[in-house]
Amino acid sequence: MRKINSIFIVDDDPITVYGIKKILKSVVNCEEVLDFQNGKKAIDHLQALILEKKEFPDIIFLDINMPIMDGWEFLDEFIKFPIAKSVNINIVSSSIDQNDIDKTDSYKPGTHHRILFNSKPIRKEEITEITNAVTT
Amino acid sequence: MFRNTPVIINQFLLKQLPKATALIDRDFKVVFASDKWVEEFNLSTRDILNENIQDLLGLNSDQWINAVLGCFKGKTSDSFQENYTTIEHGTRWFQWDMLPWYNEDENIIGAIIQAEDITLHANNEQKLEQLQFILKETVEIGKIGNWEYKQSQDIFTSCSMINTILEIEENSKLTLDEYIEFYKIGYNRNTLSMAIFSAMENKRAWNEKLQLITAKGNQRWVNVSGKPLYNSGKYVGIIGIVQDITDYVLKEHQTKTSEHLLKTLINNIPLQIYIKDTESKKILANRMELDHCGISNEIDIIGKDDFDIYDKELAQKYRNEDLEVMISQTPMINKELRHKNPDGSSSYFLSSKIPLKGTNGETTGLVGITMDISEIKQKEKDLKNLINVTSLQNKKLLNFAHIISHNLRSHSANFSMLLEFLIAEQEEAERQKIVGMLTDASNNLMETLHTLNDIVTINSESATSKVEVDLNIQVNKVLNNLNSLLEENKATVITDIPIGTRIHVIPSYLNNILTQIISNSIRYKKPNVNPLIKLGLSYVQNYTVLSIEDNGLGLDMKKYGEKLFGMYKTFHDNQDTKGLGLFIVKNQIETMDGKVNAHSQVGEGTTLNLYFNEEN
Numbered sequence: 001m002r003k004i005n006s007i008f009i010v011d012d013d014p015i016t017v018y019g020i021k022k023i024l025k026s027v028v029n030c031e032e033v034l035d036f037q038n039g040k041k042a043i044d045h046l047q048a049l050i051l052e053k054k055e056f057p058d059i060i061f062l063d064i065n066m067p068i069m070d071g072w073e074f075l076d077e078f079i080k081f082p083i084a085k086s087v088n089i090n091i092v093s094s095s096i097d098q099n100d101i102d103k104t105d106s107y108k109p110g111t112h113h114r115i116l117f118n119s120k121p122i123r124k125e126e127i128t129e130i131t132n133a134v135t136t
Numbered sequence: 137m138f139r140n141t142p143v144i145i146n147q148f149l150l151k152q153l154p155k156a157t158a159l160i161d162r163d164f165k166v167v168f169a170s171d172k173w174v175e176e177f178n179l180s181t182r183d184i185l186n187e188n189i190q191d192l193l194g195l196n197s198d199q200w201i202n203a204v205l206g207c208f209k210g211k212t213s214d215s216f217q218e219n220y221t222t223i224e225h226g227t228r229w230f231q232w233d234m235l236p237w238y239n240e241d242e243n244i245i246g247a248i249i250q251a252e253d254i255t256l257h258a259n260n261e262q263k264l265e266q267l268q269f270i271l272k273e274t275v276e277i278g279k280i281g282n283w284e285y286k287q288s289q290d291i292f293t294s295c296s297m298i299n300t301i302l303e304i305e306e307n308s309k310l311t312l313d314e315y316i317e318f319y320k321i322g323y324n325r326n327t328l329s330m331a332i333f334s335a336m337e338n339k340r341a342w343n344e345k346l347q348l349i350t351a352k353g354n355q356r357w358v359n360v361s362g363k364p365l366y367n368s369g370k371y372v373g374i375i376g377i378v379q380d381i382t383d384y385v386l387k388e389h390q391t392k393t394s395e396h397l398l399k400t401l402i403n404n405i406p407l408q409i410y411i412k413d414t415e416s417k418k419i420l421a422n423r424m425e426l427d428h429c430g431i432s433n434e435i436d437i438i439g440k441d442d443f444d445i446y447d448k449e450l451a452q453k454y455r456n457e458d459l460e461v462m463i464s465q466t467p468m469i470n471k472e473l474r475h476k477n478p479d480g481s482s483s484y485f486l487s488s489k490i491p492l493k494g495t496n497g498e499t500t501g502l503v504g505i506t507m508d509i510s511e512i513k514q515k516e517k518d519l520k521n522l523i524n525v526t527s528l529q530n531k532k533l534l535n536f537a538h539i540i541s542h543n544l545r546s547h548s549a550n551f552s553m554l555l556e557f558l559i560a561e562q563e564e565a566e567r568q569k570i571v572g573m574l575t576d577a578s579n580n581l582m583e584t585l586h587t588l589n590d591i592v593t594i595n596s597e598s599a600t601s602k603v604e605v606d607l608n609i610q611v612n613k614v615l616n617n618l619n620s621l622l623e624e625n626k627a628t629v630i631t632d633i634p635i636g637t638r639i640h641v642i643p644s645y646l647n648n649i650l651t652q653i654i655s656n657s658i659r660y661k662k663p664n665v666n667p668l669i670k671l672g673l674s675y676v677q678n679y680t681v682l683s684i685e686d687n688g689l690g691l692d693m694k695k696y697g698e699k700l701f702g703m704y705k706t707f708h709d710n711q712d713t714k715g716l717g718l719f720i721v722k723n724q725i726e727t728m729d730g731k732v733n734a735h736s737q738v739g740e741g742t743t744l745n746l747y748f749n750e751e752n
Contacts, residue, residue: 015550015573022557065542067715094546097538120549121556 039074
């Protein structure tokens with residue numbers, strides 16, 4: 001089984017978090033899977049990682065609609081981090097709005113991170129593909 | 137008559153001849169001249185004998201010389217008239233008579249020349265000629281005829297112009313009665329008959345404007361005047377003058393009709409119209425313009441400028457416009473103006489100014505046309521408001537639809553995922569966990585549907601179900617309900633709403649709004665500070681504004697201002713919040729035609745302003 005160091009799940013819906021974790025467990029050997037209830041909590045944690053000079057996660061699953069700091073705001077902050085590593089960011093939203101897909105695309109030229117839009121429910125095949133894309 | 141008379145013997149006789157007479161020899165030299173001659177030609181100071189007559193008189197007309205030469209050949213010239221100019225007397229007219237002068241031997245030895253000053257006669261004749269010409273022309277141009285009635289012989293005579301006016305044959309004769317019968321029966325004929333009668337009986341003159349019908353049946357307007365005639369103080373008849381003034385009367389009629397039409401038009405057109413001279417003083421103003429200026433009589437506005445009517449600043453603005461239009465001679469078309477009315481409202485106008493040019497192209501003033509478009513403006517404003525409201529509603533609806541689909545989708549996605557897990561799961565404990573989650577998801581979905589239903593209900597409620605309530609009573613009701621929450625948190629509420637303040641609301645909405653905002657103030661209080669909530673009242677335009685201020689955590693408005701009243705938006709780390717409270721508040725106040733806004737600063741507190749619409 002493929003091995004991945006660290007995965008973040010940023011979502012306020014416990015069922016989605018449970019689902020992603022459950023699928024991950026079956027497709028990848030991951031040392032650390034952390035979940036955050038909103039963007040702010042995730043950003044705070046990432047900032048701490050920078051200070052401690054620790055490595056960023058390989059994959060982030062990101063919800064759009066969250067209290068306090070939503071997915072877009074999280075992305076705005078995230079792409080400002082001065083890190084060389086390319087993180088695989090997967091937006092997981094129940095939205096099928098073209099505006100949200102376009103908005104996702106608008107982030108791509110401005111960053112070296114890989115950003116992908118996925119609709120809920122996220123399936124095992126998609127997660128397998130995502131994890132396969134990570135080269136460790 | 138001198139033919140056989142010795143010259144010398146008759147000298148004395150000749151000298152006294154009453155007519156200016158001179159005798160010349162064949163060399164044109166004066167042999168003799170009568171005293172009258174000397175006097176007539178003003179030669180008393182000179183020795184005239186043996187002088188050339190032409191030199192003496194300064195005469196050199198061909199007719200005169202030929203006449204003299206004719207005499208030398210024995211021809212008696214016809215008398216002729218010639219003007220003669222001297223410095224002393226100016227131009228005079230003379231009648232010349234010339235005869236050959238024979239000696240005893242019947243030989244022509246010279247000529248006898250007689251001159252008679254006919255200047256006065258000539259002038260009179262000329263004057264008469266002039267007068268006749270003037271009369272003839274006046275009669276023709278002015279279409280003036282005259283008639284005369286000799287009472288004793290009962291004779292009526294008239295000039296040809298009368299016949300022309302009456303359209304009868306040039307040489308036909310009329311009697312006075314026949315003449316009178318040309319006048320229109322009724323007022324016209326009676327007036328003339330009475331005037332003639334009055335002239336005969338009371339020796340009175342008259343002057344009337346009457347209508348007659350010509351022999352050819354045409355109607356004519358005439359000015360008739362007349363007066364009794366006297367001969368040595370004795371009444372002998374009547375003289376009358378008739379002038380055809382048909383063209384003039386018809387033109388006057390036309391002018392009057394046009395003027396009347398124009399006046400009616402100008403005074404009834406729903407536009408303000410005025411004319412200003414180059415000094416911007418009004419020389420004409422129609423009814424609407426007078427009404428606008430608050431002046432009842434046109435006379436009171438003539439000669440006045442805008443400085444007499446408006447305040448100085450506005451008047452100067454108008455004067456500058458006038459000057460621009462008059463100097464450039466370019467019209468100013470449909471410029472939009474705003475007038476502040478004394479009651480604070482505004483009127484809107486479209487003002488046009490068109491330069492007036494004289495015959496030489498110089499500016500003589502301007503015509504102003506102003507249209508009151510306040511009503512149109514108001515409608516435009518209403519329409520814009522309506523569009524704003526509609527587009528806002530539309531946006532709200534779209535947002536709402538978006539939220540619904542998003543929510544339902546996220547629930548269905550969870551169901552789908554959990555069911556897939558359940559099917560694949562072998563472990564009983566895990567299966568139980570998934571079933572528990574499915575139950576939670578189902579409950580969540582039910583709750584979401586209830587919330588959505590509530591919101592739809594709020595939005596479909598109409599503002600017409602508003603009733604008048606006493607605000608203080610409603611506030612106290614809410615505070616009583618929240619009493620335990622307030623006490624628990626050691627909160628102080630200060631209400632500063634004037635007693636008797638009444639507003640129009642849907643009471644249950646007001647109750648929810650107040651409950652929601654005050655509970656929020658408690659929920660988001662600063663951890664170690666007792667909550668202080670102040671309720672105050674103010675008035676803005678048509679709104680009664682209730683402000684609720686707290687000393688809580690506050691919020692970064694730059695970051696969250698737009699989302700504060702959004703659905704499912706939460707801004708604090710608080711598990712109890714669902715992000716619906718202020719969304720419902722906003723929907724409820726908007727349903728009551730009001731609005732809500734917020735001011736907040738992190739660490740300072742939040743103020744919510746509720747605008748209750750008191751207009752509708």
